[in-house]
Amino acid sequence: MVTSGQGIGYTGEDRIEEYISAHIDEESALLRGIYRETNLRLLNPRMASGHIQGRLLKMLVSMIKPKLILEVGTFTGYATLCMAEGLERDGVIHTVEIDDELEDFIRKGFDRSPFGDRIRLHIGDALRIVPKLGLEFDMIFLDGEKRQYPEYYTGLMKYLRPGGYLIADNTLWDGHVVDSGYDSDPQTAAVRRFNDMVKADDRVEVAMIPIRDGLTIVRKKI
Numbered sequence: 001m002v003t004s005g006q007g008i009g010y011t012g013e014d015r016i017e018e019y020i021s022a023h024i025d026e027e028s029a030l031l032r033g034i035y036r037e038t039n040l041r042l043l044n045p046r047m048a049s050g051h052i053q054g055r056l057l058k059m060l061v062s063m064i065k066p067k068l069i070l071e072v073g074t075f076t077g078y079a080t081l082c083m084a085e086g087l088e089r090d091g092v093i094h095t096v097e098i099d100d101e102l103e104d105f106i107r108k109g110f111d112r113s114p115f116g117d118r119i120r121l122h123i124g125d126a127l128r129i130v131p132k133l134g135l136e137f138d139m140i141f142l143d144g145e146k147r148q149y150p151e152y153y154t155g156l157m158k159y160l161r162p163g164g165y166l167i168a169d170n171t172l173w174d175g176h177v178v179d180s181g182y183d184s185d186p187q188t189a190a191v192r193r194f195n196d197m198v199k200a201d202d203r204v205e206v207a208m209i210p211i212r213d214g215l216t217i218v219r220k221k222i
């Protein structure tokens, strides 16, 4: 978490995040507003990607140049808008959110964005909705319920085209993956299982970035 001063609880990690924030592209006023509103109005605001990860997601999209992206877990739309920003003109991002109470918040942000026409929002369970779309994606951003990560991997990889990328968020789960104190925590167990599944899967290549809560980049071999 980036803090504004060196008060109690201000860690080396906070200072690094602050330094990174000061040396990367700024986020738009719209994104800053969505992040602020997320923090003011919602429980678990930390789920939103935020400035540092948002700029990285935009950059990854600019590098991969996907025509079709799937996002699992929209929350308040912060990451969706960042990825939409990185898309080329004819690119589209399908984003799925299971919590229908978030719909108004999400749509308000998308409607105000110059990139809103590149976004298709679906409300419901990604594991039920994606098979009905009949689409093959160039990139999947996996950021839904951590306990379901193994199911998402099993259920959604068939909708990723060969040569496409799956980017999974929170794969270090605040470091809990290497902390035996969390052995009985179901979210930690599922994230570990997901990481093991990916590592054992010879259909893919895998790399990890220890940014924020950990991002895993999986490439489906051709």
Ligand SMILES: C[S@@+](CC[C@H](N)C(=O)[O-])C[C@H]1O[C@@H](n2cnc3c(N)ncnc32)[C@H](O)[C@@H]1O
Residues within 6 Å of the ligand: 047, 048, 049, 050, 072, 073, 074, 075, 076, 077, 078, 079, 080, 096, 097, 098, 099, 124, 125, 126, 127, 143, 144, 145, 148
């Ligand atoms: C970590 S948040 C997503 C944050 C967002 N991607 C971002 O980076 O700003 C996870 C979201 O996934 C949603 N979710 C959980 N299970 C889901 C499912 N099966 N299908 C779609 N969304 C789901 C939750 O309601 C929550 O809003």
